[in-house]
Amino acid sequence: MNPADSFQGPVDHRLTIRTPEGIAFSLPLAGPFSRFVAWLVDISCLALGSKLASIVTNLLGLISLDLSRAISLILFFAISIGYAIACEWYWQGQTLGKRVMGLRVMDIHGLRLRFSQVVIRNLLRTVDSLPLCYLLGGVVLLASRQGQRLGDLAGNTVVAATGRLAEPRLDRVLDETHYNSLRAHPHLAARLRQRIGPAEAELGLRALLRREDLEPEARVALFKSLASHYKRRVPFPEEDVSTISDEQYVRNVVDVLFRK
Amino acid sequence: MIIDLEKFISAERPYWQELEGMMTRQEQDPYRRMDFNEIQRLHYLYQRASADLAKVNTFSAERDMRHYLETLVGRTYGVIHGARRQAVRFSPFRWFFHTFPSTFRRQWKAFVVGVSAMMLGCLFGATALLVDPGSKPVLLPFKHLQISPAKRVAQEESAAAHHEEGGPKGTFSAFLMTHNIRVSILALALGMTWGLGTVLLLFSNGVILGAVTADFVHAGQSAFLVGWLLPHGAVEIPSILVASQAGLILAGALLGRSMALPLGRRLQAVVPDVVTLIGGVAVMLVWAGLVEAFFSQYHEPVLPYAAKIAFGLVELSLLVLFFSFGGRSGARGAERRESR
Numbered sequence: 001m002n003p004a005d006s007f008q009g010p011v012d013h014r015l016t017i018r019t020p021e022g023i024a025f026s027l028p029l030a031g032p033f034s035r036f037v038a039w040l041v042d043i044s045c046l047a048l049g050s051k052l053a054s055i056v057t058n059l060l061g062l063i064s065l066d067l068s069r070a071i072s073l074i075l076f077f078a079i080s081i082g083y084a085i086a087c088e089w090y091w092q093g094q095t096l097g098k099r100v101m102g103l104r105v106m107d108i109h110g111l112r113l114r115f116s117q118v119v120i121r122n123l124l125r126t127v128d129s130l131p132l133c134y135l136l137g138g139v140v141l142l143a144s145r146q147g148q149r150l151g152d153l154a155g156n157t158v159v160a161a162t163g164r165l166a167e168p169r170l171d172r173v174l175d176e177t178h179y180n181s182l183r184a185h186p187h188l189a190a191r192l193r194q195r196i197g198p199a200e201a202e203l204g205l206r207a208l209l210r211r212e213d214l215e216p217e218a219r220v221a222l223f224k225s226l227a228s229h230y231k232r233r234v235p236f237p238e239e240d241v242s243t244i245s246d247e248q249y250v251r252n253v254v255d256v257l258f259r260k
Numbered sequence: 261m262i263i264d265l266e267k268f269i270s271a272e273r274p275y276w277q278e279l280e281g282m283m284t285r286q287e288q289d290p291y292r293r294m295d296f297n298e299i300q301r302l303h304y305l306y307q308r309a310s311a312d313l314a315k316v317n318t319f320s321a322e323r324d325m326r327h328y329l330e331t332l333v334g335r336t337y338g339v340i341h342g343a344r345r346q347a348v349r350f351s352p353f354r355w356f357f358h359t360f361p362s363t364f365r366r367q368w369k370a371f372v373v374g375v376s377a378m379m380l381g382c383l384f385g386a387t388a389l390l391v392d393p394g395s396k397p398v399l400l401p402f403k404h405l406q407i408s409p410a411k412r413v414a415q416e417e418s419a420a421a422h423h424e425e426g427g428p429k430g431t432f433s434a435f436l437m438t439h440n441i442r443v444s445i446l447a448l449a450l451g452m453t454w455g456l457g458t459v460l461l462l463f464s465n466g467v468i469l470g471a472v473t474a475d476f477v478h479a480g481q482s483a484f485l486v487g488w489l490l491p492h493g494a495v496e497i498p499s500i501l502v503a504s505q506a507g508l509i510l511a512g513a514l515l516g517r518s519m520a521l522p523l524g525r526r527l528q529a530v531v532p533d534v535v536t537l538i539g540g541v542a543v544m545l546v547w548a549g550l551v552e553a554f555f556s557q558y559h560e561p562v563l564p565y566a567a568k569i570a571f572g573l574v575e576l577s578l579l580v581l582f583f584s585f586g587g588r589s590g591a592r593g594a595e596r597r598e599s600r
Contacts, residue, residue: 019337023310024317025330070430077438081445092287108524112338115350116535123538126442127449127457150452154510156528162331209324258265 013147015158017110027110029147030103030159032138039134041097042084049079084122089115098159108146108156117155124151181240182252189256192234196257204230204254211247223247265325272312276332279305283335306336360540361586363533370508374501377459381466386474388467399471409479416484416559433553440496440545444503448510448538455511458504465500487565490572492552498579499544506537551575 016026030038053075061068087095093105093113105121107113128137128149137149146158182189207222214222227246230253241249282302286292294302313329364371388395397406404412443461450457476485513526521529555563555571 017334017337019310019333020341021307021310023314023333025313025333025337027330027334028327064430066428066430069428070434073431073434073438077441081441106334107338110334110337111341114532116532119535119538120531123445124449124452126445127452150449153523154452154527155531156524160334162334259267 013145015106015108015110015146015160027106027160027162030101030161031147032141034101034103034161035141035159036134038095038097038101038103041100042095045096046080046083049083050076053079081122084125085118088113088118088122093118093157102161103159104162105157106160108158113157117157121151121155121157124149124154178255180252180255181244182236182256184240185236188234188236192230192253192256195233196230196253200229200233201254201257204250205258208247208251208254219247223250226250227253268312268315269325272308275305275308276312276329279309279332279336283332283339286339287335302336303340306333306340309333309336355536356540356543358587359536361583362588363536364502364505364540364583367505367509367533367537370512371501371505373508374458374462374504377462377504378466378469378497378501381463382470382473383466384463385467385470385472387470389471389474390478396471396475399467400475405472405475409476409481409484413481413484413559416488417561419559429553429557433549436552437546437549440499440549441542444500444538444541444545447500447503448507448534451507451510451534452514453511454514455508458507458511462501462504469497483565483569484559486572487559487563487568488556491556491568491575492548494572494576495544495551495579496548499541499548502537502544503541506534506541509534509537 013029013031014026015029016024018024054072057068057072057075059068060071084095088098088105091099094103098104105113105118107117125134125137128134128140128151130136134149137151140153141147141149144153148158152158182192204226207226211219211223223246227249230250231241244252279302282298282305286294309329309332313326313333316326316329385399389399400406407415447458447461450461473485476482509530510527513530514523516523516526556568558568559565
C-alpha cells in the first residue's frame with residue numbers, strides 16, 4: 001500500500017485492478033449522490049426527447065390520429081428503455097448525465113463493456129427502482145462494497161468516477177527561476193530527500209497547489225504547521241531561513257523534493 | 261526517495277497525450293479496427309504508461325498524477341485485455357433464428373419451472389372459481405370479466421355483426437406491445453429476488469388464466485374462448501414464460517447450487533443467455549400485439565371461430581417447431597467446423 005493512502009481521510013471506495021504486467025491501479029467509485037444527479041440529468045434528457053418525439057408524432061395526426069398515437073406510444077417506450085442502453089453502448093459506459101458528472105460504467109475487471117452487460121444493468125432498473133425513486137437500488141448500493149445496485153451486480157459492472165483527467169500543474173508550484181536558499185546546503189537538501197517520506201512530501205505539494213482556495217487565516221496556520229514540521233525533520237541554518245515566510249519555506253522544501 | 265517530478269512529467273507528457281488521443285478515437289467508435297502498426301504503438305504506449313504508474317506509485321505520492329495515470333492505464337487496459345476473439349457485427353437474422361432458440365433449449369429447465377408455476381396458478385384459479393363462484397370478483401378483478409360469459413359473447417358477436425369492432429386498433433396494438441414487453445422485463449428483473457417475484461408473477465397470471473378458462477368452459481362458451489385467446493395467446497403466453505425463464509436463470513445463478521463459482525462469475529456466465537431470451541421475447545410480443553389488435557378482436561359472424569382456432573394452432577405449431585429445431589443445423593455445422 002502506498003504511504004499516501006493513509007492521508008486519504010474517510011472511507012474511499014475504489015476499484016483496484018492488478019494487470020498481468022504486475023501493475024496495480026485503482027479507480028474511485030461513484031458515490032450515490034453523483035449517480036443520483038446524473039440520473040436527474042438523464043431524466044431531463046428523456047423528458048426533452050419525449051417532448052420532441054410527441055411534436056413529430058402529432059404532425060402525423062394530420063394523416064391518421066390512430067397511427068400518430070400508436071407511433072407516439074412505441075417511441076416513448078423505445079426512448080425510455082433504449083436511451084441508457086444506446087448511450088452506454090455507444091459512449092462506452094456513459095449517458096449524457098454520466099458525461100456531465102464525469103462518471104463511467106465499467107466492467108468490474110476493468111475490461112471493455114460487453115453489450116449484454118449494458119442491457120442487463122439497464123433492464124434491471126425495473127427492480128432497482130422499486131418501490132419508488134430507486135429506493136431498493138439505493139439501499140443495495142449503500143450496502144454493497146463496490147457501490148453496485150442490483151443491475152450492476154447482475155451485469156458485473158461498477159460506476160467509476162473518471163471525470164478528472166488533467167495533468168497535474170506543477171509549474172504553478174515549482175519554478176526553477178526562483179532562488180531557493182535551501183539549495184545552498186546540498187548536504188542538508190540530500191538529507192531532506194532522505195528523511196521526508198512520499199506522504200509528507202505530498203502534503204506540502206497539495207497545500208501549495210490548493211493554497212489559493214484557502215482562507216487567509218487558514219492558509220497562514222497551515223503553512224506555519226507544515227514549515228515547523230519540515231524544520232523539525234531537517235533543521236537548516238537559522239540565518240538562511242529566518243528571513244523567509246513559512247509558505248516560502250514549504251515551497252523551497254517541495255522544490256528540493258520534487259525537482260532535482 | 262522522490263523522483264524529479266517536473267522532469268518526469270515533461271519527458272513523459274507526449275507519450276501520455278498520444279495514448280489519450282488513441283483511446284479517445286477508439287472509444288468514439290466501438291467497431292473501429294486498428295491496423296497492425298497502431299496496435300503495436302498502443303501496446304507500447306500502454307506499457308510505458310503502466311511503467312510510469314509503477315514509478316509514481318513507488319517514488320512519488322503526488323495524488324493528481326497518480327489519478328491521471330491510473331485513469332489512463334485503466335481505459336487502455338480494457339481495450340488491450342478485453343479484445344474479443346474476433347470482431348463480429350451483430351446479425352439480427354442469425355441471432356433470432358439461431359441463437360435465440362438454441363439458448364431456449366440450453367436453458368430448458370428454467371422454462372419447465374416457469375410452466376409449472378403458471379400451471380399451478382391455473383389449477384388454483386380454476387378450482388377456486390368452480391368450488392366458490394362467489395370468489396369471481398376477487399379472482400378476476402376486471403370490469404369486462406365480471407359479466408357472465410354468455411352475455412360477454414353476445415355483446416362481442418353483436419358488435420361484430422354491426423361492424424362496431426373498429427376503433428383505434430393501431431393505438432391498441434402499440435399499447436399491447438409496450439405493456440406486455442414491460443411485464444416481461446418485470447418478470448426477468450424479479451429474478452433478482454432469488455426468483456420469488458418471478459414465480460409469484462407467473463402464479464398470479466396463471467390464477468387469472470385458469471379462472472377465465474373455467475368460467476367460460478363452465479358456461480359452455482369454449483369455442484369463443486379458444487377463438488378469442490388462441491390467436492394471440494399462442495405467442496403471448498409462451499413469451500411471458502420465456503421472459504420468466506430468463507428471470508429464473510438469473511435466480512439460479514444467484515442461488516448458485518449447481519456451480520462451484522463465485523457469484524460474479526456465475527452471473528457473468530448466464531447474462532448473455534438472459535439478454536438473448538428477453539430480446540427474443542420482445543420480438544415475439546410485437547407479433548402478439550399485432551395479432552391481438554387486428555385479428556383476435558374479430559368474432560363470429562365476421563370471422564368463424566374455426567378459422568381463428570386454426571390460425572392459433574398453426575402459430576402454436578410453428579412456435580414449437582421454432583423452439584425445437586431452430587438453429588440446430590447451424591450448431592451441427594459449427595460442431596463439424598470445430599472437429600476439423
